[in-house]
Amino acid sequence: MYADDGVTPISLIALNPGEEGQVVYIHGGWGILRRLAELGIYPGAIVRMENKSWGPVVVSVAGVRIAIGRGVASRIYVRPLRRR
Amino acid sequence: MVKKILVALAGNPNVGKSTLFNALTGLHQYTANWPGKTVERKEGIVKYKGYELKLVDLPGTYSLTAFSLEEVLARRFIVDEKPDVVIHVANATTLEKDLYLTLQLLELTDKVVLALNMIDVAESKGIKINSTKLSKILGIPVVKISAYRKTGLDKLLDIVIALAEGRIKTSPLQISYGPEIEALIGRISSSLKEYDLHGYTPRWVAIKLLEGDQEILDLLKGFPNGTDLLKLLAPSISTYISKKRVRYEPLCPGCPSRQKVKQGEPICMLIAAKRRTIINNIIKLTVSGLKAESISDTLDKYILHRVLGPITLFGIFAIAFAFVFTIGGLLSDYVSSGMDYITGLLSNYLVNRIPSLLHNFLINGILAALSTVLSFIPLIFVFFLVYSIMEDSGYLARGAVIMDRFMHTLGLHGKAFLSVIMAFGCNVPGIMATRALESERDRLIAMLINPLIPCSARLGVMAFIISLFFPGSIAVVVMLSLILLSLSLVAIIGSLLNKLLRGERGRELIIELPEYRIPSPRNVILLTWTRVRDFLERAGTIIVLGSIFIWFLYTFPTGNFETSYGALFGRLLEPIAKAMGLDWRAITSLVFGILAKEQVLAAMSIIYGPDLSTILRSSWSPLQAITFLVIFMIYEPCIATIAITKRESGSWLWTLFSLSYTISLSILIGLIVYNVGSLL
Numbered sequence: 001m002y003a004d005d006g007v008t009p010i011s012l013i014a015l016n017p018g019e020e021g022q023v024v025y026i027h028g029g030w031g032i033l034r035r036l037a038e039l040g041i042y043p044g045a046i047v048r049m050e051n052k053s054w055g056p057v058v059v060s061v062a063g064v065r066i067a068i069g070r071g072v073a074s075r076i077y078v079r080p081l082r083r084r
Numbered sequence: 085m086v087k088k089i090l091v092a093l094a095g096n097p098n099v100g101k102s103t104l105f106n107a108l109t110g111l112h113q114y115t116a117n118w119p120g121k122t123v124e125r126k127e128g129i130v131k132y133k134g135y136e137l138k139l140v141d142l143p144g145t146y147s148l149t150a151f152s153l154e155e156v157l158a159r160r161f162i163v164d165e166k167p168d169v170v171i172h173v174a175n176a177t178t179l180e181k182d183l184y185l186t187l188q189l190l191e192l193t194d195k196v197v198l199a200l201n202m203i204d205v206a207e208s209k210g211i212k213i214n215s216t217k218l219s220k221i222l223g224i225p226v227v228k229i230s231a232y233r234k235t236g237l238d239k240l241l242d243i244v245i246a247l248a249e250g251r252i253k254t255s256p257l258q259i260s261y262g263p264e265i266e267a268l269i270g271r272i273s274s275s276l277k278e279y280d281l282h283g284y285t286p287r288w289v290a291i292k293l294l295e296g297d298q299e300i301l302d303l304l305k306g307f308p309n310g311t312d313l314l315k316l317l318a319p320s321i322s323t324y325i326s327k328k329r330v331r332y333e334p335l336c337p338g339c340p341s342r343q344k345v346k347q348g349e350p351i352c353m354l355i356a357a358k359r360r361t362i363i364n365n366i367i368k369l370t371v372s373g374l375k376a377e378s379i380s381d382t383l384d385k386y387i388l389h390r391v392l393g394p395i396t397l398f399g400i401f402a403i404a405f406a407f408v409f410t411i412g413g414l415l416s417d418y419v420s421s422g423m424d425y426i427t428g429l430l431s432n433y434l435v436n437r438i439p440s441l442l443h444n445f446l447i448n449g450i451l452a453a454l455s456t457v458l459s460f461i462p463l464i465f466v467f468f469l470v471y472s473i474m475e476d477s478g479y480l481a482r483g484a485v486i487m488d489r490f491m492h493t494l495g496l497h498g499k500a501f502l503s504v505i506m507a508f509g510c511n512v513p514g515i516m517a518t519r520a521l522e523s524e525r526d527r528l529i530a531m532l533i534n535p536l537i538p539c540s541a542r543l544g545v546m547a548f549i550i551s552l553f554f555p556g557s558i559a560v561v562v563m564l565s566l567i568l569l570s571l572s573l574v575a576i577i578g579s580l581l582n583k584l585l586r587g588e589r590g591r592e593l594i595i596e597l598p599e600y601r602i603p604s605p606r607n608v609i610l611l612t613w614t615r616v617r618d619f620l621e622r623a624g625t626i627i628v629l630g631s632i633f634i635w636f637l638y639t640f641p642t643g644n645f646e647t648s649y650g651a652l653f654g655r656l657l658e659p660i661a662k663a664m665g666l667d668w669r670a671i672t673s674l675v676f677g678i679l680a681k682e683q684v685l686a687a688m689s690i691i692y693g694p695d696l697s698t699i700l701r702s703s704w705s706p707l708q709a710i711t712f713l714v715i716f717m718i719y720e721p722c723i724a725t726i727a728i729t730k731r732e733s734g735s736w737l738w739t740l741f742s743l744s745y746t747i748s749l750s751i752l753i754g755l756i757v758y759n760v761g762s763l764l
Contacts, residue, residue: 030296030352031151035594037356038146040181044357044364050381053390055489056498056593062180062367065380067485069592 009077013057013070015049021078022046028075036076039066047078086136089248092161094189095173096182097144098478098598100201102126104173104231105141106610108241113610115618117734118143118157124519126614132241140167146181148188149292150299153524162192163283168248170196171240176206176213176228177599179371183363186222190256191288196224197243203228204235205599211373218370223255232604261291261358265351268294272317279307293317295352380599384482393486400479401505404470408463409509409540415462423455444639453631456680457624460512460724464619467506467513468612474502476603480520481595488593494571495578497521498593500530504574507537511725512623514539515732516615529581531733535721535746536574538567541681542721546713548685552701553709562710570717573749619731626727634679634723645690650675664715664754665708665762674715680722711758718750 009024023045026033040061041047051058056067068076095101105113109128118125126141142161143154150156162170172189174182179200189196200206200213219226225243229236246252260266272293273286281289282303292300304310386392431447438446474480480502488498496504499520507514514534521527538546546566550559637650645651654661654672661671669691677684689696692703704712720726720743730739 026353030350032592032594033350033353034147034149034295034356035151037353037360038149038151038181038184039594039596040184040360042357042360043353044361051384051388053388053393056485058384058388058485058597060381062178064178064181065384065597067481067593067595067597069488069594072592072594 009079012047012049012059012068012073012076012078013052015047015052015078015080017049017052020046020048020081022081023076023078025077026075027077028072032072036068036072040064041066041076046081047076086134089135089137089169089245090165090167091137091139091244091248092165092167092170093139093141093173094158094162094170094185095142095144096146096175096178096185096596098596099144099173099175099178099182100231101141101144101173102611103604103607104171104199104201104229104237105139106607107231107234107237108137109139111610111613113139113614115614117731119734123153123157123524130241133245135245137241137244140165145185147185148192149295150297152522154522156299159192162189167193168195169244171199171244172196173199173201173231176200176203177209177211179213180363180367181596183366184359187257187259187359187363190222190224191259191291194224194254194256195247196254196256197240197247198222198224198226199236199240200226200228201231204230204233209373209378211371214370214372218366221366221369222257225252225254259359259362261355265294265354265358268351275313275316279304291355295355296350378599380478380597383600384597387479387482388485393482397483397486400483404474405505405509408467408470408506408513412463412466413509413540415466416459419462420455420459423451423458427451427455441639441643444643445635448639449632449635450628452635453628456631456724457620457627460627461616461620463510464513464516465612465616467516468615469608471502471513471517472608472611473603475520476601476608478598478600481597484520484593484595485597494533494575495580495582496530496533497523497526499595500526503530503534504537507534507539508543510539510541511535511537511721512728515725515728516619518732525585528733528738529578529585531729532581532738532742532745533574533578535725535729535742536570536577536718536749538570538717539681539721542717543567545682545684546717549700549709549713552697553704553706566710566713566717569714569753573718573753577745577749619728623724623727623731626730627723630723630726631679634676638676651691660751663758664711664751665705665758666712670712674712674719677716678720678723678726680724681716684716707758707761710761711754714757715750715754718746718753720746 010021012021015021023041023043025043026036026041036042041059045061047059047061049057050060050065056069057073058065058067059073060066093101093105105126105128108130112130113126113128116125116127117123123143128139128141130137130139140161142158145155145158148155148159161167170189170193172186174186186196186198198218200215203213206213213228215226215228225247227236227240227243229240231237243252247254261269269287269290272290276286276289284292289300289303293304301314304314307313387396427447430451431443434443434446474483483501484498487501491498491501491504494504499522500518502520503514503517506517511534514537515531518527518530518534521530547563550562554562634650637653638645638648640649642648651668651672654668654675657671658668661667669688673684673687673691676687685696688700692699700709726739726743729742730736733739
């Protein structure tokens with residue numbers, strides 16, 4: 001399930017607002033992994049950074065906006081997608 | 085004979101589930117708590133074509149795997165009470181997210197109908213959903229509805245009835261999790277065959293075990309040889325599949341750099357990803373239409389902005405707070421003076437017509453208690469009006485995001501912010517506002533620390549007493565220091581409870597930000613009304629009984645306040661009072677204050693004499709005054725707070741805990757303040 005194409009994954013919080021990335025790996029307890037998957041964030045999902053002021057970051061995935069605490073967000077790894 | 089059908093409403097939060105519930109049931113609804121829990125349970129009756137449908141609104145959940153209490157309650161209801169039909173309410177604009185719950189419902193029951201709510205909104209956004217195809221793939225009926233516009237509701241009810249009577253047959257989509265995981269599921273479920281799985285099927289339990297579901301783990305541990313069984317299964321459960329190494333860049337220069345990477349992925353993630361992949365394919369086949377940036381995205385740029393966000397939040401809350409406590413407070417005052425007027429009339433009429441004890445009981449016991457309850461109604465009503473509007477409009481979730489970091493310094497979750505803000509007005513709405521919290525444990529913590537936040541009644545009394553002892557500017561400093569003290573106590577007790585209380589830890593914020601929308605007036609009014617009624621029915625009883633008890637304490641045996649049981653009790657506490665530099669009179673007034681904190685002044689003028697200001701000034705030193713205020717500020721606010729703690733926590737034990745810890749804490753801090761202060 002890893003997208004192994006040579007591009008090194010970066011942390012979700014490294015994305016700038018408006019940029020998109022494909023989730024490759026999430027590091028965390030099972031409870032967190034499950035909750036993220038319930039909301040649509042799982043390896044393979046395409047997320048877009050919406051808002052990155054202080055505190056939690058806001059991303060959108062499949063038309064849903066989700067606020068995620070920075071600690072959790074930093075452990076979500078994505079492969080940046082080139083903007084169309 | 086009316087045919088009865090039991091229907092459960094399941095769905096994610098923010099899908100318009102309560103709008104549908106309200107649209108179907110109207111005024112025929114009532115709230116309760118799930119047995120012994122803090123979660124609200126709503127039920128209602130729908131009469132339709134000679135059928136009587138009992139609707140139970142399940143807690144809003146994203147899945148049926150135990151994350152918090154809500155998921156467990158929802159699935160236990162489906163398994164234990166076997167509803168004839170489960171309506172899964174999905175938001176048509178976020179179908180991909182919502183179908184995750186559908187798949188899990190289909191693993192539990194085959195009597196499911198999928199209601200695509202907000203179809204009007206979706207269509208206006210250019211989203212097209214092929215419901216016939218969706219229905220064929222999922223193997224269950226799919227209905228397009230708009231709860232807000234009340235379209236498609238009759239069709240939904242027709243299908244519900246047809247499903248209940250078996251006239252529609254379903255063939256729910258069965259997920260295959262792929263050869264590796266299916267092999268594990270097969271192995272686990274065959275070793276579970278001879279156990280009583282509380283109504284769950286072995287396959288279902290096996291899947292939940294692989295997902296690391298806590299309730300199911302506990303269930304298995306409870307079996308006679310449960311521990312052995314779990315040990316046997318442990319290797320399968322913790323298996324990581326598809327091992328592969330991936331390198332990660334350090335997060336930032338100087339960060340604790342390259343994270344150690346686990347090999348492969350935990351099974352729970354593979355299961356979730358499998359479901360997600362299936363859903364993704366279903367969406368590709370059934371949904372079309374591109375979504376442009378919505379108004380919500382544009383609004384969020386300002387509302388969640390680094391600088392504008394907190395400013396907006398402050399503005400909105402200043403308005404909300406002012407609205408609740410000026411309009412609500414004013415109306416409450418009207419109710420109080422109205423009640424006073426009636427009480428006065430009645431008192432004069434009855435005074436020579438009935439025995440004086442009965443007269444006293446009616447006027448100072450019953451009517452006074454009723455007046456307390458009634459005067460809360462406008463406050464509660466306006467509070468819930470504001471709360472429902474904020475919740476319905478989608479702003480509540482944004483507030484949680486903005487306040488998250490700050491609330492963590494208080495040992496609380498971002499969503500507890502409303503509860504803290506409201507508590508400065510009154511702890512009763514403060515405690516009610518903890519409903520915004522998802523985890524029962526977090527909610528309990530927010531509820532327990534709430535009494536430590538000084539409400540306006542306390543702030544009023546404090547300001548009065550401070551003004552007696554300190555001149556203008558110093559008075560302000562004293563007042564602010566006291567408030568700071570209470571907030572520090574909130575932080576300390578909050579983090580202590582966080583450490584001590586078992587259950588899932590206050591997680592980092594992960595919440596969905598719903599689309600902004602204009603709240604439906606009908607929805608808001610109905611929600612407010614059922615909550616006010618609920619307050620009256622349940623908290624009201626406790627307040628009346630408690631007030632009568634306090635009345636009894638301060639009337640019997642002699643009918644004289646100073647020689648009553650209450651005063652006797654105060655005298656018993658004299659040694660403690662002495663250690664804090666106070667006497668029995670101060671303590672007695674404080675005990676009386678449990679009725680309502682503003683009553684303390686009334687009690688004091690009875691005990692000390694009518695010219696309270698002069699007497700206090702001559703009998704207390706400033707230090708004694710501060711000690712008194714500290715105790716006054718910290719101990720349990722009032723009977724109404726006790727009643728609402730019981731109502732919201734669903735537990736007398738935690739209510740008693742709240743009462744006793746605040747009293748002990750107030751004595752402790754009182755002792756410290758007085759004795760340290762004397763040394764200075």
